[in-house]
Amino acid sequence: MMKKTLFPTLLLGSALLVGCAPPAPEAKMETPLRVFETLASDAMQGRATGTAGGERAREYLKQEMKALGVFDETRAQVFAFSPPSRDDGPTIELEGTNLIGVIDAEDADKTPILIVTAHYDHLGIRDGGVIYNGADDNASGSAALFAIAESFAERPPKHDVALVWLDAEERGLSGARAFVAGDPLVQGRPVFNLNLDMVSQNERELYFSGAHHYPILKTLMEKAAKGTGLTLSFGHDRPEDGPDDWTHQSDHAAFHAVGIPFGYLGVEDHPNYHGASDTFDTIPQEFYKSSVQTIVNAAHILDTYLDTVAKPAALETSEQSSQTDSE
Numbered sequence: 001m002m003k004k005t006l007f008p009t010l011l012l013g014s015a016l017l018v019g020c021a022p023p024a025p026e027a028k029m030e031t032p033l034r035v036f037e038t039l040a041s042d043a044m045q046g047r048a049t050g051t052a053g054g055e056r057a058r059e060y061l062k063q064e065m066k067a068l069g070v071f072d073e074t075r076a077q078v079f080a081f082s083p084p085s086r087d088d089g090p091t092i093e094l095e096g097t098n099l100i101g102v103i104d105a106e107d108a109d110k111t112p113i114l115i116v117t118a119h120y121d122h123l124g125i126r127d128g129g130v131i132y133n134g135a136d137d138n139a140s141g142s143a144a145l146f147a148i149a150e151s152f153a154e155r156p157p158k159h160d161v162a163l164v165w166l167d168a169e170e171r172g173l174s175g176a177r178a179f180v181a182g183d184p185l186v187q188g189r190p191v192f193n194l195n196l197d198m199v200s201q202n203e204r205e206l207y208f209s210g211a212h213h214y215p216i217l218k219t220l221m222e223k224a225a226k227g228t229g230l231t232l233s234f235g236h237d238r239p240e241d242g243p244d245d246w247t248h249q250s251d252h253a254a255f256h257a258v259g260i261p262f263g264y265l266g267v268e269d270h271p272n273y274h275g276a277s278d279t280f281d282t283i284p285q286e287f288y289k290s291s292v293q294t295i296v297n298a299a300h301i302l303d304t305y306l307d308t309v310a311k312p313a314a315l316e317t318s319e320q321s322s323q324t325d326s327e
């Protein structure tokens with residue numbers, strides 16, 4: 001049986017354009033694996049926002065970004081925020097820092113921008129001294145951004161691409177909210193957000209969430225996963241999924257809240273999730289390699305189709321979500 005589709009011409013076009021050749025260069029794994037292991041090491045003390053470990057992680061990321069030498073612009077966005085409290089305790093104020101690296105398209109007239117995000121913060125030290133390393137959550141996605149950067153150095157993007165290491169995801173998606181509300185990259189131009197959060201802890205399956213809201217993404221992402229050795233499943237993006245609807249559970253929610261189209265890549269929940277056992281040595285390396293290749297392919301395909309999938313923020317209709325859960 002043939003599946004009916006709303007965009008037959010567009011889908012045929014995408015099949016013709018990305019069907020034959022690999023959509024992106026082969027992912028280079030050396031830098032991502034080094035960054036992954038380093039961010040998840042005890043030296044980073046679990047990278048909680050506003051702690052010495054968080055600052056150490058940030059300084060390390062800056063150093064790796066500089067060493068890569070592919071960004072036309074790098075900067076930090078510092079923001080103050082009050083994390084949502086889970087009890088009725090006093091309101092506290094924290095400072096967070098997002099790191100931003102921009103790769104400019106060669107054609108300056110190409111106005112849409114692809115913004116790929118991954119949070120680098122995690123839960124820090126808890127239970128009287130136990131380090132929560134946050135390997136899958138989300139050293140894995142933070143490291144994958146480096147593979148994207150290297151791939152665009154090899155095959156330059158057609159549109160501007162920003163890679164953003166977000167802070168304070170674990171504190172109410174506060175880094176993403178600050179970025180969407182205040183960063184000039186998001187203002188006055190079409191944007192697409194690809195968010196990476198927990199992309200390594202599985203044997204075979206990665207999820208793409210967001211195609212329910214933007215159906216054209218399903219065909220594009222099927223192409224991204226082709227030949228990578230993993231199964232890309234679609235879902236976790238319908239209101240009727242209840243707590244299994246991930247639409248509001250990671251940083252892409254801040255983009256979605258202002259009408260910016262998004263896609264999220266991540267694995268199914270697992271026993272190490274938000275546990276002290278989420279460590280680098282538990283990560284299936286072959287799966288991570290497949291996942292990073294899928295991510296790199298996705299970034300290149302989204303760049304190719306950015307004029308179709310990106311939309312400007314509708315800031316005047318932005319809803320202030322009161323959701324406090326996060327990954």
Ligand SMILES: [Zn+2]
Binds near residue numbers: 137170274327
């Ligand atoms: Zn988390």
